[in-house]
Amino acid sequence: MREWVCGCCGRWRVSVELIHGRYRYRLVRRYPARFGGGKDVLGEVGTVAELEELLRRRTPLTLADLREAA
Template sequence: MSEWACGCCGRWRVSVELIRGRYCYRLVHRYPERFGGGKNVLGEVSSVGELARLLRRRTPLDLADLREAG
């Protein structure tokens, strides 16, 4: 599974999974440990264009703000 995180704080993450022969992009917001941790799935889409629209709609980010998570 590949994963990208935002360059500013790392709390916004996009993972890519292969499910039944199709790629699924999942947008997740992670909470800091001091607030109990955890994550909130904001959406799942099947194309990069839809991912760009989801990012604009649900986050202050764009595709260019994402970096590969290490």
């Protein structure tokens, strides 16, 4: 599974997952351990254009802000 994380704080993550035979981009917001950890799935989309729109609506990020996770 590929995953990208925001370069600023690592709070926002985008993964590419195979779900029911189709690749989906999943946007997740992770919480720091000091706040109990965990994550919220903010949305799943099927194309990069839809991912860009989802990022614009739900986060302060753009595609350019994401880096491949180590």
